[in-house]
Amino acid sequence: MEEEIEALYADRPGSIHAVSASPSEMSPPGGGFVLVDVDGRAAGCGGLKGLDGETCEIKRMYLGPEARGRGLGSLLVGALEERGRALGYSRARLDTGDRQPAAIRLYKGAGYHSIPDYNGNTAATLWFEKDL
Numbered sequence: 001m002e003e004e005i006e007a008l009y010a011d012r013p014g015s016i017h018a019v020s021a022s023p024s025e026m027s028p029p030g031g032g033f034v035l036v037d038v039d040g041r042a043a044g045c046g047g048l049k050g051l052d053g054e055t056c057e058i059k060r061m062y063l064g065p066e067a068r069g070r071g072l073g074s075l076l077v078g079a080l081e082e083r084g085r086a087l088g089y090s091r092a093r094l095d096t097g098d099r100q101p102a103a104i105r106l107y108k109g110a111g112y113h114s115i116p117d118y119n120g121n122t123a124a125t126l127w128f129e130k131d132l
Helices: 002-008 072-086 101-109
Strands: 032-038 041-050 055-063 091-096 113-115 126-131
Touching: 032 072, 041 072, 055 072, 072 091, 072 101, 091 101, 101 126
Parallel strands: 055 091
Antiparallel strands: 032 041, 041 055, 091 126, 113 126
């Protein structure tokens, strides 16, 4: 994931590591992580971490090229939202870049709406939010 994103935005300053998404942040009690399994192989993932008592942030959502175009992105977003609700969050936020049109379509199709920059991510150009 990191190699793909860094190559996509190689001509721009910034890093996906500008905003933390550590394993401890994406673990209970305040976070979670979902693995996408296709035929017994890891094909994608996504995590969430708490921003405050009401808001979680979806981080490191990724599907490998072989898993794309199969509706798995919608299932992954749904699973992360479900995990967020189970952890007591009422809102989810996420960021992405303008060179990822499939991700933008996915998030808008899932009901996310544009918001101002909430996290200072130097690699992001778009920020979204959804009430859970």
